[in-house]
Amino acid sequence: MKTILVTGGAGYIGSHAVKELINQNYNVVVLDNLENGHREAISKQASLEIVDLKDKEKIAEVFAKHSIDAVIDFAAYLAVGESMDKPEKYLRNNVLNFINLLDVMAETGCGFIIKSSTAATYGNPTKENDIPWKEDFTDRYQPQRSALLEGKWQSKTTFAEDFFQLFINEYYNNIAGRPELRLNDNEITKLRIPMSIYGLSKLLDEIILNKYDKLHSIKSVSLRYFNVCGAHPDGDLGDDKPAPTNLMTVAMLQALGKIPEIKIFGQDYNTPDGTGVRDYIHPSDLATGHIKALEYLFRGGQSEVINLGTGRGASVLEVIGAAEKASSRKINAVKAPRRSGDPDISIADPSKAKQLLDWQTEFDLEQMARTAWNWHSNHPDGFKS
Ligand SMILES: NC(=O)c1ccc[n+]([C@@H]2O[C@H](COP(=O)([O-])OP(=O)(O)OC[C@H]3O[C@@H](n4cnc5c(N)ncnc54)[C@H](O)[C@@H]3O)[C@@H](O)[C@H]2O)c1
Incomplete structure (x- = not known):
């Protein structure tokens, strides 16, 4: 029986993956x-090591204690808006702690x-045929297309280009x-694609993985997933973050009266109803995608970057509509200005995942809601309930 170390396995997506790994007879740490x-989100059959990835010695102790065959790494910070205010926090956790691992x-x-x-990692499309995103977009990127260089990417206090330099x-x-x-130079050019420090930190991780493959033969699959929403069909796992930003989650919290309103950030995007369009994916579909990627590497697969998405987009208004239908409640959604770092539209081309991993999604937006x-x-x- 293979032992898989799941970092961030107590989180929203990680806990779904842990449960599915155990279902498929893996040993999980x-x-x-x-x-x-x-x-409470961690399956009883998994072992828990309470360790921070900033502590390399403690990580080494975990590897010494358990015989780890492979790692699935979910541990990171992921709030786009916060990353623009606190770039160093994102560099430290998403990049430097990842290097420790x-x-x-x-x-x-x-x-x-x-x-x-x-x-x-994809940034904002500038040509119609950029969407759906294909994985090789970040390889065929031309610097003049950079949202950063066009000056579109600004934080509250600093111009984007300064931010970029600060991070690097x-x-x-x-x-x-x-x-x-x-x-x-090529890698630095690539890093200008994302619209946020969060996206930049993850694209840098992909580049670093490439280096560890060349240096240490560590084989990796970086799974670029889109907007995650929904909860486990068994009803025991869901999204419970101290400061939720996930649209479906905040819509549900509003439906329950836990928060007074939700915000629709931007109504003038270049989309059919003017609100941002995203490819929403269920965490159980992600869980199976991660396990298929693991099996692909165990079969001798080469390192890859692969999209996990449905290939379909839904607007903010459509997600709110699905949440209202599922809850049979009216959701109080108010208009708010655009947030920096948000592209108009982001939809996956999932064909590489189908071809290499024999994976495709099963859950639609209605089931997610x-x-x-x-x-x-x-x-x-x-989880306190
Ligand atoms: N939720 C989404 O919509 C989405 C979309 C695309 C990608 N992702 C990626 O998926 C991953 C998981 O997202 P999530 O929604 O489950 O987030 P989450 O916050 O629920 O889970 C992350 C987990 O990692 C842990 N963690 C963070 N930093 C750590 C550290 N230094 N040491 C040890 N543990 C640490 C947290 O305690 C948490 O349990 C993240 O890497 C995120 O970037 C998420």
Whole structure:
């Protein structure tokens, strides 16, 4: 029986993956600092190691205690808006702590990792045929198309280009003694694609994984997934974050009267109803996608970057409509200005996942809304309920 280390396994998506891994007869060790995760979300059959990825020695102790065959890495911060205010926080957790994990894998000879990446690596489409996003977009990127260089990407206090430099300079300060982790011109160009520091941190992780493959033969699949929504069909797992930003989650919390209103950020996007369009995906579909990616590597597959999405888009108004239908309640949604870092539209081309992993989604938006309502209405205070 293979043992899989799941970092962030106490979180929303990680807990779904842990449950599915156990269903499929894997031995699971969860590594989580429980900052945003919940002990109650972890299947009883999994072992829990309460460790922060900033502590490399503690990670090494986990690898010494359990014989780890592969890692699935979910542990990260993921709020786009917050990443624009606190770039260093995102660099530290999403990149430098991730390097700690990879170093321990290299030292112990663990050669397989599935990485949570994100559609936020793609930025904003500028041509009609950019959508649906294909994985090679980030390889065929032309610098003049950069949202950053066009000056569209601004934070409250700093111009985007300064922000970008700040992030890269901080990265360089932290890897000063490690020339093997420096970036070449092509890699720096690629890093200008995302619209947020969050997206940038994950694209940098993908680049770093490429380096660990060349240096230490660590094989990886980076899974770029789109907007996750819904809850486990068994009703025992759902999204419970201290500061929820997930649209379906906040819609359900509003339907329950837990929050006074939800905000529709931007009504003048280049989309049919003017609100942002995203590819929503259910966490159970993601769980099977991660396990199929793991099996692909165990079969001898090469390192890859693969989209996990449905290939269909839904607007903010359509998601709110699905939440109202599932809850049979009117949701109080108010208009608000655009947030920086949000593209107009983001939809996956999932054909590579179908071809390489034999994977496709099963849940549609209505099922996502139904499972989400089932979880939130039965857990109005989340896992504490
Ligand atoms: N939720 C989405 O819509 C979405 C979309 C695309 C990608 N992702 C990616 O999926 C992953 C999981 O997202 P989620 O929604 O389940 O988030 P989550 O916050 O529910 O789960 C993340 C887990 O990681 C843990 N963690 C964070 N930093 C850690 C550290 N330094 N050491 C140990 N544990 C740590 C947290 O305690 C939490 O349990 C993230 O990497 C995110 O970037 C999420």
